[in-house]
Amino acid sequence: MTYDVAVIGAGVFGVWTAYQLNRAGLSVLLLDAYGPGNNRASSGGESRIMRLGYGPDEIYTRSAQRSFKLWQELFASFASPTPLFHQTGVLWLARKDDDYCEATLKTLRAVGARCERLDQAQLTERFPPFNFDGVSWGIIEPDAGVLMARRAVQAVAMKARANGVDYLEEAIASPVVDRNLRTVSGKAIDARQFVFACGPWLPKLFPDLLGELIHVTRQEVFFFGVPPGDDRFRPPRLPTWIDFNDLVYGLPNLDSRGCKIAIDAHGPEFDPDRGERIVSRELTQAVREYIARRVPLLANAPVTETRVCQYENTSNGDFLIDRHPDLENVWFAGGGSGHGFKHGPAVGEYVAAMISGTEPPEPRFSLTTKERIQQRKVY
Ligand SMILES: Cc1cc2nc3c(=O)[nH]c(=O)nc-3n(C[C@H](O)[C@H](O)[C@H](O)COP(=O)(O)OP(=O)(O)OC[C@H]3O[C@@H](n4cnc5c(N)ncnc54)[C@H](O)[C@@H]3O)c2cc1C
Numbered sequence: 001m002t003y004d005v006a007v008i009g010a011g012v013f014g015v016w017t018a019y020q021l022n023r024a025g026l027s028v029l030l031l032d033a034y035g036p037g038n039n040r041a042s043s044g045g046e047s048r049i050m051r052l053g054y055g056p057d058e059i060y061t062r063s064a065q066r067s068f069k070l071w072q073e074l075f076a077s078f079a080s081p082t083p084l085f086h087q088t089g090v091l092w093l094a095r096k097d098d099d100y101c102e103a104t105l106k107t108l109r110a111v112g113a114r115c116e117r118l119d120q121a122q123l124t125e126r127f128p129p130f131n132f133d134g135v136s137w138g139i140i141e142p143d144a145g146v147l148m149a150r151r152a153v154q155a156v157a158m159k160a161r162a163n164g165v166d167y168l169e170e171a172i173a174s175p176v177v178d179r180n181l182r183t184v185s186g187k188a189i190d191a192r193q194f195v196f197a198c199g200p201w202l203p204k205l206f207p208d209l210l211g212e213l214i215h216v217t218r219q220e221v222f223f224f225g226v227p228p229g230d231d232r233f234r235p236p237r238l239p240t241w242i243d244f245n246d247l248v249y250g251l252p253n254l255d256s257r258g259c260k261i262a263i264d265a266h267g268p269e270f271d272p273d274r275g276e277r278i279v280s281r282e283l284t285q286a287v288r289e290y291i292a293r294r295v296p297l298l299a300n301a302p303v304t305e306t307r308v309c310q311y312e313n314t315s316n317g318d319f320l321i322d323r324h325p326d327l328e329n330v331w332f333a334g335g336g337s338g339h340g341f342k343h344g345p346a347v348g349e350y351v352a353a354m355i356s357g358t359e360p361p362e363p364r365f366s367l368t369t370k371e372r373i374q375q376r377k378v379y
Helices: 012-023 058-076 099-110 120-126 149-162 199-205 281-294 341-356 367-372
Strands: 003-008 028-031 048-050 090-094 116-119 137-141 145-147 166-168 191-196 215-224 240-243 248-251 259-263 303-313 320-323 330-334
Touching: 003 012, 012 028, 012 149, 012 330, 012 341, 028 149, 048 058, 048 341, 058 099, 058 149, 058 341, 090 099, 099 137, 116 120, 120 137, 149 166, 149 341, 191 341, 199 215, 199 303, 199 330, 215 281, 248 281, 259 281, 281 303, 320 341, 330 341
Parallel strands: 003 028, 003 191, 028 166, 090 240, 191 330
Antiparallel strands: 048 145, 090 137, 116 137, 215 259, 215 303, 240 248, 248 259, 320 330
């Protein structure tokens, strides 16, 4: 059979793209080398923050707002035994003269998102587990929270398949040099259009084109065990928090996994197929020091679980969603850059619109823009 579109990669960008293309009436084959939300994929983590704030970058605030609505509609359409979204609230910790947080507040208000500015006294009263030393004020996004990432990706894949998307668990052989796609086992993939939503694997599949545009970095995540029967580490007392000035973010105790802490600074280059996923002594120490300072009640908490994942960073954090410059029926959707998960639904809609030719392309997502703009940074 010749499919209208083959989507390669069943991470968050790929499953939502397949889902949206199917809804647009196209026949779709979805492929993944290791399975939807697998533990090497960037989307394979336990949880991902769903927030609307993006400094002055209204394009991402609006995309997150649209995506949030689509996530909620999808979750409402079937019964999940445990929630796929936790409304924890997201708290931004701001410093004095914090331009990024000021811009975040302004943009949130401009798009009509619920948010509140809190001074230090209000922060201390509302969120007792924190030590707010060095923090002058904060923003709370009360409707925001946490998507249960791996399970959410699997749920979208399941829904897409129930709607008629075919699924194949095989790897496309890399590098890709022409439009005659074959899997590693030699199977020909017959489709009119191909979308490569391969996240951190994109530079391997297209080394000449994307090798310098997407950098894959090793990122470490830690879970700290909370005392038994202690609900001080659950929302609303402990929300999800963003401490970008310290390049750290944290999540409360969800699904009884303990508090999650991660360092947002980019680690060394990482191979998503072969990289060993064992955390380093240095970052374990750095995270321990951070949590002892910011959430002193957890100063002696044990690390109960760790993960090593990878970011697929573009030079400025903008997504990379474009058509191949030489192969006109080949598209890319990637460059999630450590913040892409929440945007899966809007990315899927955008790719479907690009393929159907119903919307003009967004210059910030294009290959050529990536080469031009080096200075801006999206979180
Ligand atoms: C530690 C960490 C924390 C993060 N926190 C957040 C957050 O809080 N909020 C947020 O919004 N975002 C967050 N992100 C970013 C977000 O998770 C990613 O941007 C997003 O998951 C990328 O999805 P993707 O579909 O592009 O890639 P992936 O999820 O990596 O999917 C790519 C898929 O392609 C498949 N594949 C690769 N090569 C082939 C091939 N040759 N043939 C067939 N299949 C192939 C892989 O198996 C994989 O399943 C975080 C990322 C990390 C690593």
